Amino acid sequence: MRAVCEVCGVPKLIAKTHSWRDGCIVDNASGNANFCFYEVSFHNALFAKVGAELGMPLDNIILNAGRQASARVIEDLLSTHPLLGKIAFKAPLYHLTQKLLVDFGMSIGIGRIEILEHKKGKRGLLRYIDPYNLPHCTAILLGSMDVIYDNPVAITLREEEDGSFLGELKPVGKKDAVEDEAFLRLASEDLKPRRPAVTRELPACKKCGVPRDIGSLYSFDLEKGIITEQLNRERAVLLGVYSLNSILREFENELGRDIADLFIRKEEESFKKKLAVTLLAEELKDMQQIRDYCCLRGLGMLTEMVEEGDKTSFTIENAFIPPMVAGRFLALCEYRHGRSCGYDYSLHGNTLSLSVSPA
Ligand SMILES: [Zn+2]
Known part of the structure; x- marks a missing residue:
């Protein structure tokens, strides 16, 4: 089976699990607004400049919010296939689930992930090529590992000479986990779209049902895990709506202002x-x-x-x-x-x- 739709080129994993409706890209399982397309250059400029202006590094906020959001997206993804959700983490299907999650990450444009060694509940080693933003991408990895292990995981990423990152995963006991107040506060809200006063049905791809313009606006490279906006050949990602939403809320909490x-x-x-x-x-x-x-x-x-x-x-x-x-x-x-x-x-x-x- 090809991983992208033969007609429009959108990854099948996205097409099967999401619908474009009410102005949102909605996760079919939870009914929540899940993703938006966002330019990587915008994302990185935003966090660099906001951090500089507020005079504080934002890595921790991004890490906590992104981690929760990622866990949420993956729980939703697995609940689309209730059977898969139940048996997913039992050997030998565990490896299938792991592959599904890696494929999903590459479909939404987070870069290329190669799992070098991994045993459930034990140490793991992965190579990460082209993360679009290191704190945010680390958060996505941690969130998905939280779901897989059902236990917090620690990760250390080390940059290699070729610019890729080697990541070492270690599960940490629940009691050792740093469940700080900010992390708990950053739990995602439900973002269920309402039926708006005006609706718009976008013409859909006959094969996969995704709006057919998506395949001409963006190209999806599943080998590299990179989405490119065709207009000016810039990199884009399907960014979790949860994560930006909770990052914004956290700024307000930390700073006491909007x-x-x-x-x-x-x-x-x-x-x-x-x-x-x-x-x-x-x-x-x-x-x-x-x-x-x-x-x-x-x-x-x-x-x-x-x-x-x-x-x-x-x-x-x-x-x-x-x-x-x-x-x-x-x-x-x-x-x-x-x-x-x-x-x-x-x-x-x-x-x-x-x-x-x-x-
Ligand atoms: Zn299609």
């Missing part, structure tokens, strides 16, 4: 650069096109867009990472006006209201 504005401005900076060097803005001229853009990437459902003079107001339902959406809309308005803009931003549940006008 960092949405900081995130919005960073996202706007990155997206403005992208608009300047690609023809993407040509495809984002009207509401329908902008809505499709968001729906395909799992960013939420644009249900209203009103232009009054210079001011444009947007309503986006099921926006689980609202600053990401707001930053992109802000950049788009600035691109159109040819100058910087101010914005009003508010959230009611998961509905984002945003209005933008030239400063």
